[in-house]
Amino acid sequence: GYTRPQEDFVGFLKHIALPMSVVALNIAATVLRFQRQDFLEQMQQDYVRTARAKGLSERLVLWKHVLRNSLMTTFTVVGLQMAYLSGLITIVESVFNYPGIGYLLLNSIRTRDFVVVQGVVLFMVFLVIVVNLMVDMLYTVLDPRIRYR
Numbered sequence: 150g151y152t153r154p155q156e157d158f159v160g161f162l163k164h165i166a167l168p169m170s171v172v173a174l175n176i177a178a179t180v181l182r183f184q185r186q187d188f189l190e191q192m193q194q195d196y197v198r199t200a201r202a203k204g205l206s207e208r209l210v211l212w213k214h215v216l217r218n219s220l221m222t223t224f225t226v227v228g229l230q231m232a233y234l235s236g237l238i239t240i241v242e243s244v245f246n247y248p249g250i251g252y253l254l255l256n257s258i259r260t261r262d263f264v265v266v267q268g269v270v271l272f273m274v275f276l277v278i279v280v281n282l283m284v285d286m287l288y289t290v291l292d293p294r295i296r297y298r
Contacts, residue, residue, distance in 0.1 A: 151246075151247060164247075168247055171241055172237055172241055175237060176233075176234060176237075179230060180223060180227060183223065184219060184226075188219045191214075191218050194218075197215060217291060218292075220291055224284045224288070224291070228280055228281045231280040231281070232277045235251075235277065239252075242255075250269055250273070254266060254270070
């Protein structure tokens with residue numbers, strides 16, 4: 150069941166722990182798999198060998214060069230996971246009988262309240278667009294060669 154945080158905060162944390170862990174572990178597994186693969190790929194690049202040949206410490210090579218370049222892939226995956234997250238939240242809220250926007254969407258579909266369905270879908274699409282815009286703006290911070298005109 151659902152416990153409001155204003156009524157019983159510890160009970161709220163107990164009830165939200167399992168749904169939150171399902172969502173977090175599902176997305177974290179995908180993001181970490183892509184991050185690891187890109188990190189290993191960046192380690193084989195010529196600029197890493199050049200940085201090591203110049204005498205830079207391994208820590209500096211990893212943090213400044215490898216991690217910074219592999220974060221671009223990670224942010225892209227996180228941005229794409231937002232669309233997946235909207236569907237995942239709908240399923241998790243339905244399975245755990247937890248009131249939220251996904252539960253509202255499924256309940257509105259069952260009762261054929263199409264105005265609410267349109268509103269919820271529009272809101273989810275808006276969130277995905279905003280997150281992807283923020284990811285694109287982060288690219289300019291991570292890679293100074295990328296400039297928007």
